[in-house]
Amino acid sequence: MAAAKELTGAGLRGQIAGKTALSTVGKTGSGLTYRGYDVKDLAANCSFEEVAHLILKGELPTDAELTAYKARLKAMRSLPTALKEVLERIPATAHPMDVMRTGCSMLGNLETEQSFAQQQDATDRLLAIFPGLINYWYNYSHHGKRIEVETAADSIAEQFLWTLHDKKPEALHVEVMQASLILYAEHEFNASTFTARVCASTLSDMHSCITGAIGSLRGPLHGGANEAAMELIEKMDNPDHAEATLLGMLERKEKIMGFGHAIYSESDPRNAVIKAWSEKLAQANGDTNLYDISVRCEAVMWREKKLFCNADFFHASAYNYMGIPTKLFTPIFVCSRLTGWAAHVMEQRADNRIIRPSADYVGVEPRTVKPLAERG
């Protein structure tokens, strides 16, 4: 069993900032559970909708509940005209995470959550609409194409790939996307979830909480690491080149995105799952170079620094093998983590006190304002 990481120092590390019944992270140094279920068990045996139901409603659905939940989400996919108009005005040069943020915020104007009684409806609508929203913008801005977002896709995983490529995706790719969405769904008090909870603690609306969380997830130290990892490995020609590149970066004390974790000490349990899928995709593609490069990176980082791959690193090669453009990687994380964010917002609302910590003042001593003519 891995030893727990010593959690002290800056960044509120190790401070208990509230209670949650949603997940445990690194309890034994490496594990991850959602409402008591091991994430590996969920990823091997469930669809993302089952896990969304578990996270948002407390239990895995029965067969009848799952059928009803999927049908409900499928019926909520349409994009309002005013939202399409906004998306069409965002240039192709925009970062898709900014598009997600704007799209979520615009929906909050059009379909405002009027009371907390609507929180599940607001969440389900966002779950249903996000894949089509980002891919409507992507296809319009990059290919001048207005795609149909009300597809026949049977799941959120299939809907993302279908609206991206504007055609029914391969079964293997849907299977990988199901696992990926499950792995990214929930992770206790990470930075973006904490953002959502702080916003919720002011009794703000669901769209504001989620819009703020998207902004926090965007950074390369958090969700943006999957894109940053791809930008790194695509410059590597082969495993030996990967090793030389990493050694140079470590020598220059550069950060290698996709490695390390604030809570886990020796491994991120999500890595083994997505790594296995990356290998399967590499074999199916008949070109394992990117996977082999990634495996070498993992070995070098552990050998040199005892740093391990977090959830993001092998997502880079897996998504790339599925033909997903790099800048759409983090928006997929949004489509998934929305479940965790919304469940945390609901949990915060159910037992709320405004989150308002104190600061240690390190500024100048008290002083008085001089007239303008006397300053200088």
Ligand SMILES: CC(=O)SCCNC(=O)CCNC(=O)[C@H](O)C(C)(C)COP(=O)(O)OP(=O)(O)OC[C@H]1O[C@@H](n2cnc3c(N)ncnc32)[C@H](O)[C@@H]1OP(=O)(O)O
């Ligand atoms: C889904 C997710 O959001 S997972 C996280 C995704 N983010 C990344 O992959 C970005 C790269 N990783 C990092 O920046 C960090 O590991 C974080 C942000 C994830 C965690 O940060 P911290 O908790 O501050 O890291 P930690 O305290 O373990 O760092 C220990 C040392 O290892 C170094 N280190 C940690 N991660 C890395 C890395 N990826 N590359 C190089 N050095 C690293 C730190 O700089 C630090 O060195 P120092 O003691 O000389 O200052």
Ligand SMILES: O=C([O-])CC(=O)C(=O)O
């Ligand atoms: O927990 C964290 O700090 C980051 C992370 O892995 C996640 O949000 O999935």
